[in-house]
Amino acid sequence: MRRLTLLLPARRGLPLIIVCALALAACGDRHVPEPAARPVLVVTPAASGDSGASAFPGEIRAREESALAFQVSGQLLRRDVDAGAHVRRGQVLAEIDPGDLRLQQQSAQAQVASAEAEYARTRTDRARYAALVDQQLISRSQMDAQDAAYTAAQSQLRAARAQADVAGNQAGYTQLRAPRDGLIASREAEAGQVVAAGQAIFMLAGDDGREVAIALPESRIAAFAIGQPAQIELWNRPGVRVPGTIREIAAAADPQARTYAARVAIADDAVEGLELGQSARVYLAAATPETALQVPLTAIQPGVDGAKAVWVVDRAEGTLRSVPVETGAYGARSVPVLSGLAPDALVVAAGGHLLREGQRVTPVDRENRPVQLQAAKPAAVK
Structure with a gap:
C-alpha cells in the first residue's frame, strides 16, 4: 500500500483524455436501450369532393330590389298595401295629399291662358304693322319692335306650357305605383306621416x-x-x-x-x-384538378427553401420521412395536394413540429387504434 501511494504522484501528469478513455472502457459493457417508438396520428389522403x-x-x-319613394313631398294620406303583399305593375300603392300640387297645376294652367292671349295679341299687331310698313305709313324701327314683342310672347307661351306640364306631372306624382310585378318586402312609412321627396316608402322585391x-x-x-x-x-x-x-x-x-x-x-x-x-x-x-388529394391543414409543415412538406410514415421501416408537396388553395379544414403525395400514404395529421427525420413511430388512427404496417423484410443470415 505504501508503494502505491508513492507511485500515484508520479502519474499526475497523465493526459486527461487517457483518463476519460479508461472510464469509457470501463462502461463499454453496458447496453444503451433504443428509444421507444412514438405514437403519431395518421390519415390517408382523401379524394377531392365536398372537402x-x-x-x-x-x-x-x-x-331586382327597389326602394319605392314619392317624387314630391307631402303628407301620406293612405297606403293600400302592406309588407308581404304581391303587387302588379302600375298598381297604386300609396297616395299623398294632392291639394297644394293641384293648386299649383291650376296656377300653371292660368299662366298658359294668359300667355296664349298675349301671344294672340302680338301676332295680330304684327300682321297689322306689316301691312302699314308696306304702305310706308310707319317706320321700319316700329316694325322691328313689334317683331321683338311677338317673339317674346311666343317664348313666354312655350315656357308657360312647360311649367304647366311640370305641374301636371307633379300632381300625378301624388300616387305611388309599382314599377314592376313583385313582392312588398318592407314598408317604411305610415299614413299621416309627412314624407320628403325620395324618402323610401316600400321596398319592392321583383x-x-x-x-x-x-x-x-x-x-x-x-x-x-x-x-x-x-x-x-x-x-x-x-x-x-x-x-x-x-x-x-x-x-x-x-x-x-x-x-x-x-x-x-x-x-x-x-x-x-x-x-x-x-x-x-x-x-x-375549389379551382383544383379532380384528382387532387385532401389532407388536414395541420398536416402541412414547412419544408426546404420555404416549400411545404408533410410527414409520411415508411410502411416497411416504421420511420418518418419528409415529403415535399405542392398545395392548392386552403380550405376551412383541409388543403388540396396537387403533387408529391401517393394516395395510400400514411400522413401524420398532427404534431408534426415535434417530429424529426428518420424517427421511429407507431401510427394510430383517430380512434386511437394501431395502424397495421407492412412487415419489414428479415435480414439475410450469413
Whole structure:
C-alpha cells in the first residue's frame, strides 16, 4: 500500500483524455436501450369532393330590389298595401295629399291662358304693322319692335306650357305605383306621416329571379370569378342542393368586414318555393384538378427553401420521412395536394413540429387504434 501511494504522484501528469478513455472502457459493457417508438396520428389522403369546396352562409334575395319613394313631398294620406303583399305593375300603392300640387297645376294652367292671349295679341299687331310698313305709313324701327314683342310672347307661351306640364306631372306624382310585378318586402312609412321627396316608402322585391347574397373572403378572392358554378342548399332543406352561378362580385371589399359582397343566381327552374330572407349555404368548388388529394391543414409543415412538406410514415421501416408537396388553395379544414403525395400514404395529421427525420413511430388512427404496417423484410443470415 505504501508503494502505491508513492507511485500515484508520479502519474499526475497523465493526459486527461487517457483518463476519460479508461472510464469509457470501463462502461463499454453496458447496453444503451433504443428509444421507444412514438405514437403519431395518421390519415390517408382523401379524394377531392365536398372537402375541396368552400361553404359560405347567405340569404335569399331578389335579383331586382327597389326602394319605392314619392317624387314630391307631402303628407301620406293612405297606403293600400302592406309588407308581404304581391303587387302588379302600375298598381297604386300609396297616395299623398294632392291639394297644394293641384293648386299649383291650376296656377300653371292660368299662366298658359294668359300667355296664349298675349301671344294672340302680338301676332295680330304684327300682321297689322306689316301691312302699314308696306304702305310706308310707319317706320321700319316700329316694325322691328313689334317683331321683338311677338317673339317674346311666343317664348313666354312655350315656357308657360312647360311649367304647366311640370305641374301636371307633379300632381300625378301624388300616387305611388309599382314599377314592376313583385313582392312588398318592407314598408317604411305610415299614413299621416309627412314624407320628403325620395324618402323610401316600400321596398319592392321583383319577381324576376332569386339570388343568394354571400360574402367572399379577401384572402381568397382570386379563386372566384363571375360565371363560376355553385351549389345552393337551404337550411330548411338539408341535403337538397340546387344549381347556381356567381352573377356579381363587388369591385371593392367592405372596409370593416374585409369581404367582397357577391350574388349567386339560382337557376330559374329551381326558384319555386324559395322565400325571401331564407338562410342558405353556397358551396363553391375549389379551382383544383379532380384528382387532387385532401389532407388536414395541420398536416402541412414547412419544408426546404420555404416549400411545404408533410410527414409520411415508411410502411416497411416504421420511420418518418419528409415529403415535399405542392398545395392548392386552403380550405376551412383541409388543403388540396396537387403533387408529391401517393394516395395510400400514411400522413401524420398532427404534431408534426415535434417530429424529426428518420424517427421511429407507431401510427394510430383517430380512434386511437394501431395502424397495421407492412412487415419489414428479415435480414439475410450469413
